[in-house]
Amino acid sequence: xxxxxxxxxxxxxxxxxxxxxxxxxxxxxxxxxxxxxxxxxxxxxxxxxxxxxxxxxxxxxxxxxxxxxxxxxxxxxxxxx
Amino acid sequence: xxxxxxxxxxxxxxxxxxxxxxxxxxxxxxxxxxxxxxxxxxxxxxxxxxxxxxxxxxxxxxxxxxxxxxxxxxxxxxxxxxxxxxxxxxxxxxxxxxxxxxxxxxxxxxxxxxxxxxxxxxxxxxxxxxxxxxxxxxxxxxxxxxxxxxxxxxxxxxxxxxxxxxxxxxxxxxxxxxxxxxxxxxxxxxxxxxxxxxxxxxxxxxxxxxxxxxxxxxxxxxxxxxxxxxxxxxxxxxxxxxxxxxxxxxxxxxxxxxxxxxxxxxxxxxxxxxxxxxxxxxxxxxxxxxxxxxxxxxxxxxxxxxxxxxxxxxxxxxxxxxxxxxxxxxxxxxxxxxxxxxxxxxxxxxxxxxxxxxxxxxxxxxxxxxxxxxxx
Numbered sequence: 001x002x003x004x005x006x007x008x009x010x011x012x013x014x015x016x017x018x019x020x021x022x023x024x025x026x027x028x029x030x031x032x033x034x035x036x037x038x039x040x041x042x043x044x045x046x047x048x049x050x051x052x053x054x055x056x057x058x059x060x061x062x063x064x065x066x067x068x069x070x071x072x073x074x075x076x077x078x079x080x081x
Numbered sequence: 082x083x084x085x086x087x088x089x090x091x092x093x094x095x096x097x098x099x100x101x102x103x104x105x106x107x108x109x110x111x112x113x114x115x116x117x118x119x120x121x122x123x124x125x126x127x128x129x130x131x132x133x134x135x136x137x138x139x140x141x142x143x144x145x146x147x148x149x150x151x152x153x154x155x156x157x158x159x160x161x162x163x164x165x166x167x168x169x170x171x172x173x174x175x176x177x178x179x180x181x182x183x184x185x186x187x188x189x190x191x192x193x194x195x196x197x198x199x200x201x202x203x204x205x206x207x208x209x210x211x212x213x214x215x216x217x218x219x220x221x222x223x224x225x226x227x228x229x230x231x232x233x234x235x236x237x238x239x240x241x242x243x244x245x246x247x248x249x250x251x252x253x254x255x256x257x258x259x260x261x262x263x264x265x266x267x268x269x270x271x272x273x274x275x276x277x278x279x280x281x282x283x284x285x286x287x288x289x290x291x292x293x294x295x296x297x298x299x300x301x302x303x304x305x306x307x308x309x310x311x312x313x314x315x316x317x318x319x320x321x322x323x324x325x326x327x328x329x330x331x332x333x334x335x336x337x338x339x340x341x342x343x344x345x346x347x348x349x350x351x352x353x354x355x356x357x358x359x360x361x362x363x364x365x366x367x368x369x370x371x372x373x374x375x376x377x378x379x380x381x382x383x384x385x386x387x388x389x390x391x392x393x394x395x396x397x398x399x400x401x402x403x404x405x406x407x408x409x410x411x412x413x414x415x416x417x418x419x420x421x422x423x424x425x426x427x428x429x430x431x432x433x434x435x436x437x438x439x440x441x442x443x444x445x446x447x448x449x450x451x452x453x454x455x456x457x
Contacts, residue, residue, distance in 0.1 A: 018331060020331065020332065033384075036331075037331045037332070038331075039329070039384050040287055040288075040289075040384055041287060041289070041355065041356060041359050044282060044285060044287060044356075045356065045360070047282040048281075048282040048283045050282075051281060051282045051283070052283075057281055057282065058282065059278070060274065060277055060278070060285070
């Protein structure tokens with residue numbers, strides 16, 4: 001999966017969690033939890049959804065690497081490469 | 082004959098709109114069945130029934146907004162239980178008439194999506210839901226309509242009014258006292274990390290599972306923190322521990338649906354229920370018992386960096402427990418300064434029911450429980 005595909009999947013899954021979010025206006029380098037006003041439960045659901053869709057099992061120690069849209073896309077692209 | 086009435090889903094609810102009947106005349110009903118969907122300030126609530134019988138005459142049309150306690154339907158083969166009939170219930174003089182076309186709820190949809198679909202006369206059955214679990218969300222309806230109206234979500238202004246009324250009443254009527262204690266979270270954090278490490282994400286626990294369970298077990302040990310206060314009859318402790326979990330609604334607003342029998346749940350089951358409850362709270366898909374049964378509330382703002390949270394009691398409950406963020410702080414350990422992960426736990430309790438001494442023992446027990454997370 002390349003970065004664009006990873007980003008598309010991430011936006012789709014985050015959109016399921018925060019359907020009111022406008023991803024066109026989100027700062028891709030900003031903290032997702034702050035940008036989307038999501039909490040740890042939402043974030044865990046996001047990680048769970050990525051696991052189900054891609055098989056990538058993100059350990060808790062890597063959560064911070066997915067803190068931003070750019071970071072999450074890079075991480076997912078790398079793990080599915 | 083049993084009369085099924087518009088339930089009170091919290092101290093802040095005065096009326097509800099009947100969105101849909103889930104059972105029809107002649108249908109058998111049993112305790113726990115969802116028989117209707119009611120629109121409240123907290124979203125579309127699935128209302129359960131607590132008797133066995135057969136759905137009889139339905140007294141209120143869908144779309145009608147009626148006060149709490151209004152008879153909604155007759156349940157044949159079941160007896161009226163005085164304890165379940167609100168004394169303030171007032172039978173309407175005539176069948177309430179429906180307001181404009183009731184929204185379709187055959188498909189799972191957010192209240193905002195249903196509202197817009199009804200306004201635009203769009204059938205939900207024709208839409209593909211893109212929300213969690215296939216729920217139709219507002220953007221699905223907007224796309225179908227071809228417009229770009231901003232998302233309204235739950236009716237947050239009404240929710241804010243309801244919160245304001247309940248909290249003003251609480252602050253006016255309940256003599257709160259407040260306590261706090263610092264809890265060393267090293268044991269809980271370590272145990273959680275080790276427990277989660279081999280698990281897939283869907284099986285992982287969050288710290289909230291530990292704090293909720295600890296609060297529930299402490300409420301079991303100190304029943305003066307768990308129950309309801311009625312000015313006329315005084316305090317009635319609850320046999321069951323149903324923890325109201327404060328769930329923030331994005332964009333503003335707050336609901337505190339209950340996790341039933343929290344003290345008896347294993348951590349995995351508790352976590353599953355927490356995930357389910359939070360998701361449904363944000364979709365506006367809660368059940369009536371979840372809004373009405375809470376016996377004590379737990380709130381946490383730790384993720385937002387808040388160190389100490391002093392809550393306002395949700396009447397008629399008598400206590401609310403708050404958990405703050407875990408921060409690395411210098412503390413004295415064995416006469417030396419050590420850096421430890423510390424969380425502040427707070428208690429706001431009703432002084433008509435308990436004193437600070439008891440509240441302190443409650444918090445101390447929460448602390449002790451979190452030092453042995455493997456036993457929770």
